[in-house]
Amino acid sequence: MDIQISAMRKASCLLIFAILFLVNACATTTSEEAASDEILSENMQGTAPEVDEVPVTEAPVIVEEEKEGIDFILEARYGHYKVVEYNLYQGADIDQQDELGNTALIAVAATDNKDVLELLVERGADVHIATNDGTTALMNAAASGHLDNVKYLIDAGAQINRTNHDGESALVYAIKFGHKDIVDYLLKNGADANIYDQDEITANNRFTPLMIAAEYGFTTPDDATIVRRLLAHGADPKVHRNNGDTALSIAEKNRNEAIVDELEKHGARDETPYAGLTAEDALLKAIKMDDVAKVRELLDTAADSNYRETLTGVTPLLMASYYGNPGVVNMLVEKGADIDDVPWGLTEQRINASSVPVNDRELMRIASRGDTALITAIRRGHTRSALLLLDHGADVLQPNRKAETPGYFAARKGNAAVMRSLLDKGLDPNRGHFEQVQDYFSDKIIHEEDTRPLLIEAADLGHVETVRALLGAGADPDLQDALGRTALFLAVSQGFADTVKVLLEMGADPDLKEATGKTPLMMAAKNGFRRIVTLLLEHEADINAIEDIENSFGEVSSQMTALGYAVRGGHTAIVGMLLEHGADPSLRNHDGETAFDIARKNGYSDILAMLSEPSS
Incomplete structure (x- = not known):
């Protein structure tokens, strides 16, 4: 316990020593400085003599002169009124600058410490002095949005139209940062809305205030407010840069319609292009x-x-x-x-x-x-x-040189509004999408029988509203393409259930086979589309139809059924649905296999449990 107390005492002593050292380093004074402190104290109570009555001291220099200057600027920047006032009594150079050219006045102008700003101006700070890049206190105040500072500096004689080395005035700064109240005040007090006339714009990086507003207008709640005020004070919308940019072209690039409209109302035209x-x-x-x-x-x-x-x-x-x-x-x-x-x-x-x-x-x-x-x-x-x-x-039938018609593209794009308009203006809903047109390069004739009906084009891509428009105009839902595929067959094959539903409701035959003998139900079962299988069964599709049509090459079809395809794909739920609706599990395909044989060959135990082994 004694050891702990001793350690604590040592730590306390070290802390006190450190504090005393810092206090001594920052506040060492001579007897003359003490007298000066007394004068400062009296001044703060309203009884101090004028500044020129403060005795000149020979206090030892604790830090470098440059460091003192930076400290003075920072003290002003952070609003330490008493410290700034004290340093001024001590003879601080009120217009001293840091390595960037900032003075205390320039620094404090960007803050809401207006009391320090007023103190500096009253004590003779130069309102015209600028940083290394030409920025003045007024520009800083305008950029930071401090209207009271702007007003005070202008009243103190700050040059309202002075520009920095990039040609930016206080007005430009206010516009860039969207300070509409400052823009208003500057314009009403003589700010030049055309700070660069056309002859002065000699470089592509130069902008007029109006161009700046067109560029930065999106930062304000009302995009066109600042532009409107500039125009009201004589801003010329026709001035352009060397690269041809104008306020209008800048607004157009930014897609700011409000500013574009406002500029065009005032005669803005971009003729350079x-x-x-x-x-x-x-x-x-x-x-x-x-x-x-x-x-x-x-x-x-x-x-x-x-x-x-x-x-x-x-x-x-x-x-x-x-x-x-x-x-x-x-x-x-x-x-x-x-x-x-x-x-x-x-x-x-x-x-x-x-x-x-x-x-x-x-x-x-x-x-x-x-x-x-x-x-x-x-x-x-x-x-x-x-x-x-x-x-x-x-012309609703005018094709291009590839014989493609407007109706074809409306069907392919699924543009129901255009399709309805085409139909209203005479397009036959049952025609193919190609016209008989001489090919531009090869003199080839594309005939109607080689094409697909518009309904098939739309259904193949699942454009349900376009399908509905064509059917509503009298399109035959059972038209087939060169491969015997109907709109229903293609919609089923792609899994477009909503399109399938519309086609079935509008009378599409659920049992029409394509060239190889497949029905829509076979395709739905094969691909595992449960909702479509349900829709087809609700519309009494032939559940035991057999794929039995020879194709154009003389090859015999597989003689598969919807049940056989569902089993082969391992679609257990669909197998159950088909069996519940009367699918015959004893039917054999071209290879002599029943549904049970297919399930056993593929190892589908769940499906085998639903089926009985066929008798030999």
């Missing part, structure tokens, strides 16, 4: 850039709506359909664009060898295939553009 282009080439570029105003302007002047680009074969309407802007599509059609034009283009080999950017080559391939504007809109999934083209009378 169209410099040196003909009206028609400018039209194509405007469509690609989704510059609706420019498209309208060009069409209202001299641009030809049926212009065809020489290298690619692309027309304005084809490009508009590709990019999916229904407003532009509508303008072009109203200006006389050929709605059913079948474009032409380069071969695949020449496309790959061309200097056209890779991202633009797909449009060249579309022209090469001869896709119409309608086909292009459907393929690209631009439903509104496709419907608009149909409303303007686009």
